[in-house]
Amino acid sequence: xxxxxxxxxxxxxxxxxxxxxxxxxxxxxxxxxxxxxxxxxxxxxxxxxxxxxxxxxxxxxxxxxxxxxxxxxxxxxxxxxxxxxxxxxxxxxxxxxxxxxxxxxxxxxxxxxxxxxxxxxxxxxxxxxxxxxxxxxxxxxxxxxxxxxxxxxxxxxxxxxxxxxxxxxxxxxxxxxxxxxxxxxxxxxxxxxxxxxxxxxxxxxxxxxxxxxxxxxxxxxxxxxxxxxxxxxxxxxxxxxxxxxxxxxxxxxxxxxxxxxxxxxxxxxxxxxxxxxxxxxxxxxxxxxxxxxxxxxxxxxxxxxxxxxxxxx
Numbered sequence: 001x002x003x004x005x006x007x008x009x010x011x012x013x014x015x016x017x018x019x020x021x022x023x024x025x026x027x028x029x030x031x032x033x034x035x036x037x038x039x040x041x042x043x044x045x046x047x048x049x050x051x052x053x054x055x056x057x058x059x060x061x062x063x064x065x066x067x068x069x070x071x072x073x074x075x076x077x078x079x080x081x082x083x084x085x086x087x088x089x090x091x092x093x094x095x096x097x098x099x100x101x102x103x104x105x106x107x108x109x110x111x112x113x114x115x116x117x118x119x120x121x122x123x124x125x126x127x128x129x130x131x132x133x134x135x136x137x138x139x140x141x142x143x144x145x146x147x148x149x150x151x152x153x154x155x156x157x158x159x160x161x162x163x164x165x166x167x168x169x170x171x172x173x174x175x176x177x178x179x180x181x182x183x184x185x186x187x188x189x190x191x192x193x194x195x196x197x198x199x200x201x202x203x204x205x206x207x208x209x210x211x212x213x214x215x216x217x218x219x220x221x222x223x224x225x226x227x228x229x230x231x232x233x234x235x236x237x238x239x240x241x242x243x244x245x246x247x248x249x250x251x252x253x254x255x256x257x258x259x260x261x262x263x264x265x266x267x268x269x270x271x272x273x274x275x276x277x278x279x280x281x282x283x284x285x286x287x288x289x290x291x292x293x294x295x296x297x298x299x300x301x302x303x304x305x306x307x308x309x310x311x312x313x
Contacts, residue, residue, distance in 0.1 A: 005104065005105065006098070006105045006106065006107050007104060007105070007106050007107070008096060008106070008107045008108065009033070009034075009035045009106065009107075009108050009109075010032055010033055010034075010108065010109050010110065010310065011027055011032045011033070011034045011035070011108060011109065011110045011111075011112065011306055011310070012034070012035050012036075012037060012097075012099060012106060012108040012110075012111055012112070013027070013034055013035070013036040013037070013111075013112045013114060014036075014037055014039075014087055014099070014111060014112065014113050014114065014115055015036075015037075015038070015039050015044070015113065015114040015115035015116055015248070015282070015284070016036060016038040016039060016042050016043055016044055016068070016072070016082075016114070017043060017044025017045065017046060017068070017114060017116050017282055017283075017295060018044070018046065018067075018068070018071065018282065018292045018293075018295040018296040018299065019114040019116075019281040019282025019283070019284075019295040019296060019298055019299035019302070020036060020038070020044075020112070020114035020281075020282065020299060021036075021068070021071035021072060021074070021075050021296075021299070022071070022295075022296040022297075022299030022300050022303070023112050023114060023281060023299035023300070023302045023303040023306075024036050024075040024078075024080040024082075024299075024303075025071075025074055025075050025078060025080070025303075026299070026300050026303030026304065026307075027080075027112075027303040027306065027307065028075065028078035028079055028080045029078050030303065030307045032303075032306070032307060032310065033079070033081075034080050034081070034112075034303075035080070035081045035082075035083065035106070035108075036075070036080055036081070036082045036083065037083045037085055037086070037087055037099070037101065037106070038082055038083065038084050038085075039085075039086050039087075039115065040084070040085075040086050042068075042072070042082075042084060043065065043068030043069070043071075043072065044068070044116045044282075044283075045116060045117070045283070046064035046065070046067060046068050046292055047064060047065045047068050052064050052067060052292060054291070054292075054293070055067065055292050055293055056293065064140075064292075067292075083101075085101040085102060085103060085104070086101060086102060087099045087100065087101050087251055088100055088101065088102060088251065089251060090251050090252060090255065092111070092252070092255045092256065092275050092278055093255065093275075095109070095277065096108055096109055097109075097111050097277070097278070099111075109277065109310060109313070110277045110278075110279070110306045110309060110310050111277065111278045111279070112271075112279045112280075112281060112299075112302045112303065112306055113252070113256075113264065113273075113278065113279065113280045113281070113284055113285075114280075114281050114282045114284060114295075114299060114302070115247075115248040115249070115251075115284045116247075116248055116282055116283045116284055117245035117246060117247045117248060117283040117284060117290070118245060118246050118247075118248055119137035119138070119241070119242075119244075119245055119246075120137075120241070120243050120244045120245060120246050121137065121241050121243075122154065122207055122241060122243060124207055124209070124210070126209045126210040126211075127207065127210055127239070127241070129210065130210045130212060130217075130218045130239075133212070133216070133217045133218060134210070134212065134217045134218020134237065134238050134239060135210060135218060135238075135239045135240075135241065136238070136239070136240050136241070137240070137241045137242070138240075139153070139163040139164075139166050139167050139240050139242075140166060142238070142240075143166060143167050143169070143170050143171070143240075144170055145238070146167070146170055146171050146237060146238040147170045147171070148170075148171070148172055149171055149172060149236070149237040149238060150171060150172055150173040150174075150175070150234075150235055150236045150237065151167055151171050151173075151174055151175070151236050151237065151238035151239065151240060152174070152175040152176075152177055152202075152221055152223075152234060152236045152238070152239050152240070153167065153174060153175070153176050153177065153239075153240045153242055154177045154178075154207060154239070154240070154241050154242060154243060155176075155177075155178065155241070155242035155243045155244075156178040156179075156180060156182075156183045156184045156185065157183070157184045157185050157242070157243075157244070158184075158185045158186055158189050159242045159244070160176065160178075160183075160185070160242035160243070161176070161183065161185040161189040161190065161192070161193045162189065162242075163240050163242045164176045164193060164196075164199050165189075165192055165193060165196060165199070167240065168196055168198040168199060171198070171238075172198070173198055173200065174198055174199050174200070175199075175200050175201075175202050175234055175236065176193065176199055176200070176201050176202065177202040177205045177206070177207070177223060178201070178202070178203060178204075178205065179204065179205065179206050179226060180203070180204065181203045181204055181227075202223065202234070204225050204226050204227040204228075205223050205224070205225055205226070206223065206224050206226055207221065207223060207224075207239070208222045208223055208224040208231055209221070209222045210222075210239060211233070217237070218236075218237060218238065218239060219237070220233045220234070220235060220236065220237075221233065221234055221236050221239050222234075245283065245290070246262060247261070247262045247263045247264065247283065247284045247285075247287075248284060249262050249263070249264060249284060252264070255275065256273050256274060256275060256278065256280070257273065257274040259287070261287055263284065263285055263286070263287045264280040264284050264285040265285070266279075266280050266285050270301070270305055271285070271298055271301045271302040271305050272305060272309075276309070277306075277309060277313075279302040279305050279306050279309075280302070281295065281298035281299045281301065281302035282295040282298055282299060283295060285298070286298065
């Protein structure tokens with residue numbers, strides 16, 4: 001690491017979102033004077049969600065971005081210091097821990113990791129070429145741009161079905177493409193999709209190619225049926241990828257233990273990682289539930305775990 005001024009804090013929370021903000025609220029109320037390095041997408045994935053119906057306390061639902069702004073205000077109310085920067089390197093094999101951002105170095109006695117996860121893409125070269133020009137991984141961010149048009153969603157889980165249902169608010173027709181002949185989504189989500197007249201299922205279907213001019217927008221999508229071996233253009237102007245997420249753990253390579261999918265491993269019944277004084281919460285360590293409410297719950301756990309650990313030192 002290059003030599004930069006090092007600023008020390010008792011507790012640093014790395015990443016925001018419901019896990020990070022909840023950790024900050026609990027840590028601040030415990031007089032730990034937490035500092036949050038929020039990352040450049042402050043508030044995390046929920047800032048791109050227009051409506052949350054399953055977060056307790058909001059009977060009429062809540063806009064995801066507004067919910068994150070309220071959590072941030074609550075953390076600030078208890079004097080959490082929030083730094084809008086991104087950590088690019090970490091040294092966790094020594095104490096205090098060292099974190100380096102684009103502009104500065106920080107050290108801390110305890111660290112809470114809540115860096116979340118990022119949407120996955122298929123890895124198709126034509127998909128990569130048309131990102132931002134008709135290919136998206138966020139229906140709530142980009143759905144409005146396809147008002148009155150036909151679009152396709154790739155995936156078979158809750159996220160894919162939710163994206164497809166959301167897109168019917170704007171689009172004339174939504175094809176839900178899945179490489180198998182049944183969805184992985186919950187029965188409730190499947191029922192909503194099957195009842196929606198604007199959604200058409202494309203079973204056993206995979207992306208072959210996104211079609212368009214080199215500098216222009218997406219013009220169509222060609223798909224491949226892995227059962228009939230047939231190719232066809234489906235006549236859409238937008239393609240939304242909803243095939244899962246990748247945990248944001250690259251900066252902890254060879255330091256924190258991860259599972260086979262890259263999620264941080266915590267000790268049973270706690271948020272403790274394999275390094276004493278480092279705790280993990282939210283989607284960065286949860287590949288099973290990945291809900292705002294469970295992320296907030298683990299954020300609370302991480303703050304309490306950190307508080308108790310610091311008290312013992």
